[in-house]
Amino acid sequence: MPRIRKKTSKRGTTRHRESIKHKISEHRKKTKKQARKDKATGKPVQKKSKKDPGIPNNFPYKDRILAEVEEQRRQAAAERQRRKEEKRAAAAGNGSNDLEKSPTPEDIAVDEKNGQGFDGIMSLRPVSIPQKKDNGNTVKERIPAIPVYPGPSTLRLVVQKADVVLHVVDARDPAAGMSEALVEAAQGKLMVLLNKADTVPRESLIQWLAHLRTSYTVLPFRVSSAFMPSATPFEAPNKKAKPMPKDDALGLAGLWTHLDTLAQMKNGEELVVAVTGVTNTGKSAVINSILGSDVFSIYNMHMAASAKGPSTTTSAQEVVATMPGNDARRVRFIDTPGLEFVRGASSTDQEREMMRARDILLRCRGRIDRLKDPLFAVMHIVARVDTQDLMLAYSLPAFLQGDVTGFLAGVARVNRLIKKGGVLDHAGAARIVLRDWRTGKLMRYSMPAGAPEGMMEGDAPVLGSVKSRKELRSAVEVKLVKMDAGESDTRDIGWDVSWEEEEEEEEEERSRDEDGDEEEEELPGRAAGSEDRPGKRRVSFAVETEKRRRRRVV
Numbered sequence: 001m002p003r004i005r006k007k008t009s010k011r012g013t014t015r016h017r018e019s020i021k022h023k024i025s026e027h028r029k030k031t032k033k034q035a036r037k038d039k040a041t042g043k044p045v046q047k048k049s050k051k052d053p054g055i056p057n058n059f060p061y062k063d064r065i066l067a068e069v070e071e072q073r074r075q076a077a078a079e080r081q082r083r084k085e086e087k088r089a090a091a092a093g094n095g096s097n098d099l100e101k102s103p104t105p106e107d108i109a110v111d112e113k114n115g116q117g118f119d120g121i122m123s124l125r126p127v128s129i130p131q132k133k134d135n136g137n138t139v140k141e142r143i144p145a146i147p148v149y150p151g152p153s154t155l156r157l158v159v160q161k162a163d164v165v166l167h168v169v170d171a172r173d174p175a176a177g178m179s180e181a182l183v184e185a186a187q188g189k190l191m192v193l194l195n196k197a198d199t200v201p202r203e204s205l206i207q208w209l210a211h212l213r214t215s216y217t218v219l220p221f222r223v224s225s226a227f228m229p230s231a232t233p234f235e236a237p238n239k240k241a242k243p244m245p246k247d248d249a250l251g252l253a254g255l256w257t258h259l260d261t262l263a264q265m266k267n268g269e270e271l272v273v274a275v276t277g278v279t280n281t282g283k284s285a286v287i288n289s290i291l292g293s294d295v296f297s298i299y300n301m302h303m304a305a306s307a308k309g310p311s312t313t314t315s316a317q318e319v320v321a322t323m324p325g326n327d328a329r330r331v332r333f334i335d336t337p338g339l340e341f342v343r344g345a346s347s348t349d350q351e352r353e354m355m356r357a358r359d360i361l362l363r364c365r366g367r368i369d370r371l372k373d374p375l376f377a378v379m380h381i382v383a384r385v386d387t388q389d390l391m392l393a394y395s396l397p398a399f400l401q402g403d404v405t406g407f408l409a410g411v412a413r414v415n416r417l418i419k420k421g422g423v424l425d426h427a428g429a430a431r432i433v434l435r436d437w438r439t440g441k442l443m444r445y446s447m448p449a450g451a452p453e454g455m456m457e458g459d460a461p462v463l464g465s466v467k468s469r470k471e472l473r474s475a476v477e478v479k480l481v482k483m484d485a486g487e488s489d490t491r492d493i494g495w496d497v498s499w500e501e502e503e504e505e506e507e508e509e510r511s512r513d514e515d516g517d518e519e520e521e522e523l524p525g526r527a528a529g530s531e532d533r534p535g536k537r538r539v540s541f542a543v544e545t546e547k548r549r550r551r552r553v554v
Contacts, residue, residue: 068474146295151316151334155276156495158316158334159185162274164262168193168281171200171220173446174208176362176486177278179339181493191258192218195282197250197462200445201469201480209459211448217258220462221251227285227298249289250462256324263329270320271331279338279363284313287333291321296335299365313337315499337499338363341491354380358486361437369435378430379404381437384483385444393442393479408433436479443478446485 038044055062152158159165165186169177171194183190192212197205197220205220212218226244263271275283284296296319297312316336323329347355357380360368371377382390382404390407391398395414399406408426412418415432417425436442472480 146291146293146319146321148295149318149320151318151336153316153498153500154496155336155339155493156185158274158276158336162272162334163189163266164259164271164273165190166193166273166275166286167191168195168275168277168283168286170281170362171195171197171205171208172444173362173483173486174212175446175448175488176358177281178488179278179341179493180488180490182276182339185495190216192216193255193286194218194220195223195286197222198466199440199443200466201472202463202466203469204445204447205463205466206459207448208446219251219254219258220459221255221286222249222462222465223282223285224249224289224292226294227288229300246289246294247292250465252290253461254459255290259331260323260326260329263323263331268328271329272334273331274334274336276336276339280365281338283338284335287319287335290333291319295319340494340497341489342494344491362486364438368438369431371431371434374427374430374434375404375408378408378433381433381483382407384486386482389481393481441477441479443472443480444483445480446483448485 055065059065152161159182165182167178167182167186167190169192174192174194178192194205194208194212209218209220224244224246225248226246228244259271259273275287277283280299282298285298288294288296288298296317299312313335314337316334318332318334320330320332323331343352353376357377360371360377361380368374368377383402387399387401390396394411396407396410399410405426408429409424411429411432412424412426415429417428417432419425433442437444469480472478
């Protein structure tokens, strides 16, 4: 009987195991090296997308969330089907029109007789007959441009000239945009306009209107779609896209009603309205929406690289408009630069830093996420914003109220901002928060203390288009947070500072910075523009030394 061989072991050899380990190690080294090269050259790094774990079974509202997701899918499918049907209908309509407009054999014979025939096949589909070119005799309709006139040189002259001071504030933090000095100087002719009403929940807007109406005339407002900031930076122009409307501003009817009431008291004279407010509250966009035309240039947050750059409105400008329905009554609007406050002499370093953070976050001008030290601005955000809202917005673990270090550590871990040695990148995390603040992704709102309930009849069009707090929280790309209401600014304003002189000084300073190298070479020793650049000072000294040596040789 033959002997049965024992079963051979499937255990691999040591050499085979070590070769596999070596190949894996070499592959990882190669991948890391390529990733470093891609990062240095600026190529986008492709990260593995995490699989969505789904909704846990023990979540109490799972059925409701699944129903909402299914409803969104159904609406998206219906929208896609509707677009397909519209495209098919448009294509069918164009085809029938082309068939109707296609040339007949008689027309082709006439064209060939006149020498205008074509002996080739242009297309398999019927085409329309080309239209005759304009011979220049037709007169095109032109929309007349609205003339712009120079305004007063100082804010004091503007307030003295105005019959109404229309103070524009941001609806997200209206109290912080108010100035006690301006309220006192306006002497009862102040009207507050709550701009950007679509960026806050309906509940917040209603309470702020009721709170501010105890002291002023307050109106909600939202500028036209054409004058809103672009959501996508450096978006490529789309020729097929329809232009944004310039006449869909919300709250415009209520504003004209109040201005018409004030214009009746002028007995046929011109009503002068001065539009004031801090920087980047939308003063120029409000006037453009009122006129229905892009008369003044508006701020673009994607094109401004520095917060120290010049504003879009550098001096007062005037424009004249007629009252809707009554061309006899005219209104003169004065667009003014942002309010400039006088720095207090007795303030401490800590107070100045807090005021600087407040101004930066309120104006939100330029790339504030590129600040050299972004931590002090984030400290101001964490001190005012609700802790639980921040935890939900950035998916963070619990941290103490006002704990900036714990908040930034959580943001750094979520975004994998970890340096060598496991050190968390707090500055990088702070820049992420400031970028969300600047772009509006971190959607904030505030509530006044003890505001009465109530609304006016003219507020219905604006409030009807504003989403509620629940609707905003369900949005995917929005991080809704509640912050403490700000305080009215008690600093004095530069009333008699000439805007034209400021503009000339800024231009001279910019030209001095551009020509600083030539000036430093001409001046011996310490040059005027070389205070912060010691290298230029050494170059100037070397140039003077070489000149003296040449004079001695001669």
